[in-house]
Amino acid sequence: MNDPAGLAILDSLARVAHERALRAADPLLAACVLQLKTLQQDRFRRAYDDLLANPRYAGAARFFLDELYGPRDFAQRDAQFQRIVRPLVKLFPAEVVDTVRQLSELHALSEQLDTRMARELPTQLTPADYVRAWQTVGEPAAREKQIQLTLRVGRLLDVYTRKPLLRGMLRMMRGPASAAGLADLQGFLECGFDTFRAMHGAEHFLTSIEHREQAWAACLFAGDPEQRFAALWQQSAPA
Known part of the structure; x- marks a missing residue:
């Protein structure tokens, strides 16, 4: 394949597969990653409880919670994508392919950071352990890139x-996409489109995510984890 977007998607999916292989070879690591993802999803739910409760933003917030956070296993979807990147590039408009490229890059970066953090965690994870692992792994530039990729997908x-x-066009492609093994991708794109359309403008939603995630990262990188973790997890959404 010579298409740059297709090659980038394949590279990201290969990175994700590598992280899964590491976990498959180490059940303890896999268990720590699962705990980590569950805790991160809980953190998102707490930090965005105002958006989840707001009829205008609830659908998009749940979309982010289900598709970009949490312990959901995307192995089957990723395996499908890896097998059919060539028809994906041919079937879908360039804008859609670029969205998938950004999503796959975000997916790979998140999985790599999760593995690195999980290696620093005890078997029974607490929020204080999470803060300590975050600081040990570091990578502020990678964390900022993670936020920006999330925002790009949303925008x-x-x-x-x-x-x-x-x-x-997306509706018309349901049949061809299903025949090509792209049903999961089709569902993701349609769900994303519909939830964002229901907001009638996503700027407030995306700006809220940007500001809160950047503040969250800055707070995690600063100070003593024993002093910070309780406030970080007990707080509800910022005003």
């Missing part, structure tokens, strides 16, 4: 809401 989905022809 691309928001752009789609202003392109009704693209939404129509």
Whole structure:
């Protein structure tokens, strides 16, 4: 394959597969990653409880919670993607392919950081352990990139809401996508489009994520984890 986007997607999926192989060879590591992802999903739910409770933003917040956070296993979806990147690039519009490229890059980066953090965690994870592992792994530039990739995926989905022809194309592609083994990807894109369209503008939602995630990262990198973890986990959404 010579298509740059397709090659980038394959590279990201190979990185994800590598992280899964490491965990498959080490059940203790796999268990720590699962605990880590569960705790991160709980943190997101607490930090964004106002958006989850708001009818305008609830769908998009749940979409982020389910698709970008938490312990859900995407192995089957990723294996499908890896087998059919060539038809993906041919079937879907360039904007959609670019969204998948950004998503796969985010997926790979998140999995790599999760593995590195899990190696620093005890068997029974507490929030204080999480803060300590975050500080041990470090990588502030990678954490900022993780936030920016999340925002890019969200902004691309928001752009789609202003392109009704693209939404129509997605509907028309359900049959071909399913036949090509792309049903999971099709479902992800349609769900993302519909939840973002329901917001009637995603700027407040995405700005809230940017500010809160950057503040969260800065707080985790600073100070003594024993003094910080309780406040970090007990707080509800910022005002």
